[in-house]
Amino acid sequence: MDVMALAEELAGELATRAADVDRDGRFPTENIELLRDRGYMKLPVPVELGGGGVDLETMCHAQRVLASGCASTALAVNMHLFGLGAAAEALTDGQLEARMVLQLAGQGIVIGGSFTDAATGLNVRASSTPAERVDGGYRINGRKAFCSLAPALDVFYGTAGLTDGSGLLLFAIGRDAPGLSFIDSWDTMSMRGTGSWDVVFDNVFVPEIMGQVGAPWEVWDRRSEAMLSWFVCTLSAVYLGLAEAAARFAFGHVATRKLTGMNHPLARQPGMIFAAGEVDAQLRAARATLFDTVRRRRDQVLPPAEVVAVKYVVTNAAVAVVERCFRMVGGSAIYRRLPLERMFRDVQAGPLHPPTNDLALEGLGREALGIPPDATPRWGD
Ligand SMILES: Cc1cc2nc3c(=O)[nH]c(=O)nc-3n(C[C@H](O)[C@H](O)[C@H](O)COP(=O)(O)OP(=O)(O)OC[C@H]3O[C@@H](n4cnc5c(N)ncnc54)[C@H](O)[C@@H]3O)c2cc1C
Known part of the structure; x- marks a missing residue:
């Protein structure tokens, strides 16, 4: 194929x-x-x-x-x-x-899931959705959010906190499980077509075979590295593709727009040439970081900071690129009839996915300074 x-x-x-x-x-x-x-x-x-x-x-x-x-x-x-x-x-x-x-x-x-609870936010190591051990499985109550693909998924997967304190339950359940419902709460500024709805659990029974105590990412090994790498790299690729499309649109726009009285299109203005150079350089750096990491992990288990860096570099470069393209196009960019307005809103979601900028920078900074990730206290005084 x-x-x-x-x-x-x-x-x-x-x-x-x-x-x-x-x-x-x-x-x-x-x-x-x-x-x-x-x-x-x-x-x-x-x-x-x-x-x-x-x-x-x-x-x-x-x-x-x-x-x-x-x-x-x-x-x-x-x-x-x-x-x-x-x-x-x-x-x-x-x-x-x-x-x-x-x-x-x-x-x-089709599978999709949510690791996000209203109370625990993006902390995937915990869940405020309680799971009680019962005969033959678990009983789950609670509400999760940000479940992209919710209208189309056949199988939901996610996390819940075991009420006996034994940790996190990673589970999967069919869409038609009694007590499981999907609520359209997705009225957002960005990524409006992702159907990232809320998921409500009203006494949902999960058979033991569909649950696993302890999420794979709790220990850093080949399996958790694969999970984080596939998440971070494919997600970053989405935002990279969005930024590349914005660049193609902006470059095409200034290359063809000639204002009255000008002999050449806007693309010949020095400001446009430097802006295009900046956009091109940022895209090159983002592509290189993403695909270099993807290739290097083929024969080794990369440390978390290497994977996290991809997400930080690519999604922030995408935001910077789209914003630069927005200003290159000028006033027309804010019209909804041009795609740049949607791209500008969509790209803002990139840094919000985990690991968010703060957490990514903390991880990278600790690694760079040789401070162990679990050093206590977390901050010096
Ligand atoms: C378009 C879109 C689609 C999504 N789809 C899915 C999906 O399908 N499945 C899924 O599970 N999730 C999905 N998410 C959710 C995402 O994974 C996050 O879990 C979600 O955005 C919740 O994050 P929050 O910023 O509201 O969390 P909060 O935890 O409320 O964080 C708020 C802010 O505080 C900062 N913060 C939080 N904890 C700390 C800390 N310990 N130290 C320092 N700073 C901290 C964060 O960086 C953030 O800036 C999606 C998000 C978006 C934007």
Whole structure:
């Protein structure tokens, strides 16, 4: 399969309705169906399980292209794709328990989840959604937020806090489980088409076999590194693709716009030339950081700071690039009829995903200064 040709073709079709999806703040069900029908949703699933068998590098390139068509759709499906990619690597490493989810995805099942509770925010090491141990499984009550892809997912996965104090429960459950409901709470400024709804648990029973005590990211090993790398790198690729699309739009705009009385288009003004150079340099640095990390992790388990740095560098470069492009285009940029206005809003969500800027910088700064991540007190006095 020519993955990049597929991504280009799908991006072209998604682009035709991206503005409408954003304006209406609606979930683009037809996009998810299209991606499912064309095999995009199972790209990271091993070939022998019915998927495309693509690795992280190819998936990042494909997500970059898809986001240039509709960033919301690319971000929504990213929540499905990254988990499959990490599971595929786990299976290659002999972790046979990863097989079931890959098999389901190979058959067309869509997965999505939320690790975010209203009370615990982005702290994925805790959950304020309580899970009580009962005969044969767990009973879950509570509310989670930011569940991208909620309108389309078949299987939900997430975390809950065990009420007996034994830690975090990582669980999966079918969409039609009694007591499980999805609430459309997604009226946002950015990424309006991701359907990142709330999820309510009203006495939901999770069978023991669908739960695992202790999340894989609690110990830093090959498995948790794979999970963080697939999340961070594919997510960063989405924001990179969005910024590249904004640059193409702005460059095209100034290259063709000639004001009355000027012999040359705006692109010949020194301010535009320097702005384009700055945008180009930032995109080069973001691409290099992302793909260098993706390649280096092939034969080693990277330390957390190396992975976290990708998220920080790429999403912040994307914000800077889109803002620069916005000013290059000038007053027209704020019209909703041009795509830059939507891109400007969408890109603001990048730094909000975990690890957020503060936490990323803290991790990177500690590493740079040789301060252990768990040093106490957390701050000196
Ligand atoms: C478009 C979009 C889609 C998303 N989709 C999903 C999804 O599908 N699944 C999912 O699980 N999540 C998803 N998220 C949620 C995301 O993963 C975060 O969990 C969510 O944004 C909650 O973050 P918060 O900033 O509200 O958290 P809060 O914890 O309230 O943090 C608020 C601020 O405080 C800072 N902060 C928090 N803790 C600390 C600390 N210990 N030290 C220093 N500073 C701190 C943060 O950096 C942040 O700036 C999505 C988010 C967005 C924007």
